[in-house]
Amino acid sequence: MFKIFEPNKIFLINSKTSKYILFLFITVLTIGLVEALFLSPEDYIQSHSVRIMYVHVPSAWISLGIFSLIALLSIVSFIFKNKNFSIIAKSLAPSGFVFNIIALVTGSIWGKPTWGTWWAWDARITSMLILLLFYAMYILAWRIFDKNEKVIKITSVIAILGVINVPIIKFSVDWWSTLHQDSSVNILSESTIHSSMLVPLLLMTAAFSLFSLLIFLMKYNTELIKIKNKGLDRL
């Protein structure tokens, strides 16, 4: 059923595609940066500070998406006892963690000129901070525990508990009165953001997604080589 996810196959694909993804990432990022910093218009209320949105929002989206994926892979790995899904989940964590930090730091930088403060215990910011703690626990658990079965169980529990926080982050602006505005980009209903701002936002999201894919591929290969190193000892 999961033959397509066979580690050796993924490794061979990774080795050949990494350089192309790096090239594509640099290209899309360059276009995205030009759009975000120079070509997109300033906001009529926030003026140029709105440009921070082009790094803040994609980072938040990707960190949420990656954690959801980690939780899903952990559940599948737990049910089907497939170790490879745990390795995939483990390899996704570093980029998700870094994107979460970027979302919090750039949000803080954006908060100063917009709200007059670097930090507020607003529902969305607090729930994003909780997500960062779950990422940290997940990564630390892989480092602390040696026994394979034990670490898979512990990291799965962390991922499943942490994913409860994801809808809280998403709907925090609807459930509580927060400093954050309602979402402007919607998949199911009409977006309220103008196309001149939507284009750079989507370009930066594409660039950031390519970067997380690149980091995932490199990390996955590292994990696989570690396993092969242990295998050579047993020959």
Next chain:
Amino acid sequence: MINEIIFMKGYGFYVWSAFSFTLISFATLYILIKTNLVKEQNKFVTKFGLLDKEKVKVAQIQSTHREILANKISSKV
């Protein structure tokens, strides 16, 4: 024109800080992950070099082993 790009009506510090932090984080993460990958590849090549002929034959059956060695050679080039 250049002044407007740099200062952005007083918001330049915030905008450039946010973008710089993002790009520095990208570079740091990339370097860390790449360094780890190269370290593991080197460890693999060293261990592979210590194997006797029989074990090398067995190890070379696996396409992943061949790919790791090939990648290591090409990255040195």
